[in-house]
Amino acid sequence: MKAAFKKTLLSAATSIALAGVAVHAVAADTIKIAMAGPVSGPVAQYGDMQFIGAKMAIKRINDAGGVDGRQLEGVVFDDACEPKQAVAVANRIVNEGIRFVVGHLCSGSTQPASDIYEDEGVMMITPASTSPAITERGYEMIFRTIGLDNMQGPVAADYIIHHAKPERVAVIHDKQQYGEGIATAVRQGLEEAGVDVVMFEGITAGDKDFSGLISKMAREKVDFVYYGGYHPELGLILRQSRDAGFDAQFMGPEGVGNPDITAIAGDASEGLLVTLPPSFDEDPRNADLVKAFKANDEDPSGPFVMPAYAAVQVMADGIEGADSTDPYDVAEYLRSHTFDTPIGQVAFDEKGDLKSFRFVVYNWHKDGSKTPAN
Amino acid sequence: MSESLLYxxxxxxxxxxxxxxxxxIAIGYTMVYGIIGMINFAHGEIYMIGTYVTFIVVTALASMGIEFLPVVLVTALAISMLVAGSYGYAIERVAYRPVRGSKRLIALISAIGMSIFLQNYxxxxxxxxxxxxPGLISGGWDLSGEGPLALSLSYMQAIIFIATLVSMGALTWFISRSRTGRACRACAQDQGMTSLLGINTNKVIAITFVIGAMLAAVAGFLLGLxxxxxxxxxxxxxxLKAFTAAVLGGIGSIPGAMLGGLILGVTENMTxxxxxxxxxxxxxxxLLCLILLFKPSGILGKPEVEKI
Structure with a gap:
């Protein structure tokens, strides 16, 4: 009896092992693209935007015959937007032999992960990380299909100076690479124009109680608040400000612009100003693509959906154009060519940044919709 | 009052x-420590579960068309205390009782494992x-002054104070006057002797976990709202914050946990x-480091004699 059981176990184990080999053999024909971003954690919504964009691109490229006859295969990796986990994910991607990465999402996790990709010769295109520091290290394999904080900051500062015209501004951030970076850029823009920035303070991401900060802003008679960070904290700040009777105008970067801020802040989210990439889904050239998203019951309006689509597309075009799956050849090809993508004409500079990218100021509404502010 | 005083x-x-x-939340840490001398690291997770249950109950009642506020609040509080209490009991039974006799480190690791398990679950x-x-209770009183600079106390803040004071009062009464409370104190002093005198120590310890979990559920309910x-x-x-509060006030002491919590909250806000x-x-x-350096047992804690 015992021996028979052992035998069954052994054969089961063997067949599992063989199955693994078989899958591997079939998969060797495809070109794997890692999609790294938050599947879990407080900002998983943005991960979804990235994944639906990238998956759609992979599907459409495959349906059109793939890249040089080879199919693309997307593999999702969860970094939860934590720098530590991002490093673990990057190592796993390298170990699994994947040479192309779309991601990561949060600048704080893109930064450490990109060190590994650069060292190991893996090509990475982030559709969402806006921190300038990422491409400032002279790396060869790191690209992005989104603008930079030093493009976004001035747009926000410009709007504040010429349209909002506040008297006393508070700039608050969450002490993370993305939030503090953009808050610093905005403060700099404002101070150069002579606007009075009376407070510049950091909060702790994950905090729930901002009553102390709000009382302080009320005492400083702040009439405009710029927040650099993500929506969970700003949502609570808005909600608690409303309860405390503090009614300054709030503004934030694209990290706060998603429907969840409305879920958290409720009516207090009405009139919030947000700088976002332009609504690519409203561009008539993308009507066909938008229809494909809607047919899948997916929302193409998120700020990172189309940049993620574009990231996959330039990767595929690069592999085809360079006629090589060696990431170094592809990177070389990306730097010297222009690509036509849903986010417009894409061309990269020496650092791997887009040569041009536009941000637009939107008015956020309490039903989760947005309208251009000027 | 002048503006700076109002502020x-x-x-x-x-x-x-x-x-x-x-x-x-600190009470839960301190009660468990006081009686069996271990840190229940899964306690913060009970608080989190309490908040989830509150959300679920409020949403369920709203979908049934019940929106009369007192009914909603009392039902949500009662159910979240009940659910959290059963989690408290189950955690003690599964993760702590089997390792109680062994070294302290083992119980601690078991607690951390439980915490990770509950988060991911x-x-x-x-x-x-x-x-x-959405906020169920909004608005408040302007105690002095007006406009955004007024000294204001929101209804929710008032409810949090009152609920905390009532819970603390009830707990103090329970520990000092009731029969089970006396058994708890006896267990804290000497478990072996208590057991010899015919008290079921396993039951007393389970009750301690249930009460701690219920208080965490009260906190989860209040903070959720x-x-x-x-x-x-x-x-x-x-x-983490509650644990700090418990250590600051003197771990094992219930008034200490209360005092530690308030000191920590006010210090943070003043900073x-x-x-x-x-x-x-x-x-x-x-502040925590300074207290531990100069009074390692915390503000109200008694210096512990190592039992061998």
Missing amino acids: FFQQVINGLTVGSTYAL MRLAQGPRDLAM YYGVVNPMIGFIAG AAYFSTEYKDVVAFT
């Missing part, structure tokens, strides 16, 4: 509100995202108010 009192109120909630059951609930947001990770920071929000955790933990 000062406003920050005291803000600090006391946060502090009360630290205190409520809730993540799978309820999804990783922030869930939000106050902040209106929950995700599976909120238990970690809340637990944010007069210095910078960035440094509020730095100052809070520096």
